[in-house]
Structures are given as structure tokens and as C-alpha cells.
Amino acid sequence: MYKVFGVIGDPVSHSLSPVMHNSAFRELGLKAVYGAFQVKKENLKSAVEGIRALNIGGVSVTIPHKESIFHFLDEVDEVAQKIGAVNTIINKEGKLIGYNTDWLGVLKAFEEKGVSLKEKRVVILGAGGASRAVVFAVKAGLAKEIYILNRTFEKALKLAEDFGVIPLPWEDLNKAEGDIIIQTTSIGLKSQESPVSQEILKRFKIAMDIVYLPLHTQFLKLAKEYCQIIDGLRMLLYQGVEQFKLFTGMSPPVKLMEKVLYEEVKRLEGELNLGN
The missing domain is CATH 3.40.50.720 (NAD(P)-binding Rossmann-like Domain)
Structure with missing residues (x-):
């Protein structure tokens, strides 16, 4: 059985987290998959309940939910509380805990x-x-x-x-x-x-x-x-490395994650005609 992870936000269509985490899962031979879930503000509570109900292992949290997500979690890590923003949720046997790796x-x-x-x-x-x-x-x-x-x-x-x-x-x-x-x-x-x-x-x-x-x-x-x-991929890469550790308890293949991130940005730049 595959463990499910993902990112919630609005928009999420061009999130690089799926390619980063899925590459790491495959490299380490883990039975896990990471998807992108578009969640509107008004549906945030239902989405969090869905994480618990579907036994999703964990999610990344992006704009615009990093601050409002607090209200729907069972526990928030001390650092995330000090920051006032959550970018990672871990599902520990039905208990949803918020962290910040940004x-x-x-x-x-x-x-x-x-x-x-x-x-x-x-x-x-x-x-x-x-x-x-x-x-x-x-x-x-x-x-x-x-x-x-x-x-x-x-x-x-x-x-x-x-x-x-x-x-x-x-x-x-x-x-x-x-x-x-x-x-x-x-x-x-x-x-x-x-x-x-x-x-x-x-x-x-x-x-x-x-x-x-x-x-x-x-x-x-x-x-x-x-x-x-x-550049902006440095922060994204290293917050993702810390997320992966929280998701799996394992150290990820950082160089591979870096490689696929830069390749994907190059592809998206071409797709969106953002060449430099």
C-alpha cells in the first residue's frame, strides 16, 4: 500500500514540490506518492478533515493557508507557533501536527x-x-x-x-x-x-x-x-529536505532533489515563455 503525501494551496498548479518529493521517494524505493491539491480558503477545514479521514501521511502547506491552517490542527510545534505560520503537517496516527521548515x-x-x-x-x-x-x-x-x-x-x-x-x-x-x-x-x-x-x-x-x-x-x-x-530555489530545496525528513524519518537524496527542481523550473519557463 502506498503512503500519500501532498501540497495544499491555491493555486498549486505549478508547485514544484511533487517533482521534488516523488523523485526522492523513487530514489529511495519508498512506496509513497506526493500530489498537488488545490484547496480554496472556504474549503480548508474540510480539506484538513480529509487528511485525517483518508490517512494521508502529511502535506506541505502553501499560499494562502500557512497562517489560517492553525485553527484546524491538533497541535502546532513550538517553532511554528513562534513564526505564526505552518508549512508542513504530519499525520501521526490521526493526530495532525503543524511544523515550519521554511x-x-x-x-x-x-x-x-x-x-x-x-x-x-x-x-x-x-x-x-x-x-x-x-x-x-x-x-x-x-x-x-x-x-x-x-x-x-x-x-x-x-x-x-x-x-x-x-x-x-x-x-x-x-x-x-x-x-x-x-x-x-x-x-x-x-x-x-x-x-x-x-x-x-x-x-x-x-x-x-x-x-x-x-x-x-x-x-x-x-x-x-x-x-x-x-535564487528562490535554494529556500524551496532546503525546506523540502527538512519536510522529507518529517514525512519519512529518512534523509533524502538532496542532489537529486536539486537537479529535478532546476530542470522543472527550466521546463516551466519554456512553457510560460519566461526565458531570460
Whole structure:
């Protein structure tokens, strides 16, 4: 009998998680399959009940459910509670437990590039579910100053209150400067837009984007001349590695997961005419 896993969100049609996890399952000879399940906000409670009823082993949680999913789980891990967002649910004999592996993906993405967050001045664009994990990771990395800018200032304020960081109105973006800039908004997804100009990016040494379609976003293209860049697949890969460990209790074939992710993004770029 095959164990079932999957990702829930809206939209999920171009999620890369199925190709990543299924490749790892096959490589390790596991009887498991990972699918993509589109779940509208109004159906979230029913979907969670379905996970339990169908004995689905676990699911990844993506936009827009990372924060609202809390209400429907039996237990939430301490770190996920602090972050205020869940990206992984494990079904332990009918008990649904929420975790967050996004923050570990962020830390590993910096670590593999030899970038220390300690004592750094970090500017984060966006205040959604993903940015909460980014802020948590940056704080865990002992950054000296963390600034949050969001188009809706109230969301930046809320994030600042929750994590003890500094909120700034979006209008102050033109004055932003520091060591590291992290782009967590959806700007640039399937487009050639950037939330910031090259003039601003000149003031930073490291630029990270969590958008990965296209892989070389306009944000990263503009940053490349002045910054060491980190593409969005790095965080996705390493949060997926940690998810796989939670799903199976095993260490996954990381290099294979990396290979299939980049191949799939290249294929999707061609399909969506997002060539760089």
C-alpha cells in the first residue's frame, strides 16, 4: 500500500514540490506518492478533515493557508507557533501536527553560500506568511538590524510587534540600505517586474529572492552586478529536505532533489515563455 503525501494551496498548479518529493521517494524505493491539491480558503477545514479521514501521511502547506491552517490542527510545534505560520503537517496516527521548515530553508540557503547573518543589517520586502519564516531565520542568525517594508503598512507593523523588528512604510524603500536584502513578495512571479530599482540594490552586498519562476527574476538580474545573489530555489530545496525528513524519518537524496527542481523550473519557463 502506498503512503500519500501532498501540497495544499491555491493555486498549486505549478508547485514544484511533487517533482521534488516523488523523485526522492523513487530514489529511495519508498512506496509513497506526493500530489498537488488545490484547496480554496472556504474549503480548508474540510480539506484538513480529509487528511485525517483518508490517512494521508502529511502535506506541505502553501499560499494562502500557512497562517489560517492553525485553527484546524491538533497541535502546532513550538517553532511554528513562534513564526505564526505552518508549512508542513504530519499525520501521526490521526493526530495532525503543524511544523515550519521554511526558516530552516532560509538559513541553509545563506549557509551554503558562506554568508553569515550575524551582525548584519537586513531589509526584508513583504510581510506575508513566508516573510514571517524569513524574519525568524534572520533573527536566529543573529542579524543586528532587521527592517520590514510592506505595501500595507499595518501588516509590517504586526510583524514588527510579533518579532521585535523595525517596520518602515513602503514609501521609504528608496532610502533602504544595508548588507542583505530579501524579496518575499509575489512581485516578479511569472513576470519581469522588480519591487526595487538597481539604484537601491547597489547599496547591498547580498540579494535573495524567494520567487523562483522565473529563476532569474528581474530583482536578481538587477542585483547581480552589485550583489551576491541567492535564487528562490535554494529556500524551496532546503525546506523540502527538512519536510522529507518529517514525512519519512529518512534523509533524502538532496542532489537529486536539486537537479529535478532546476530542470522543472527550466521546463516551466519554456512553457510560460519566461526565458531570460
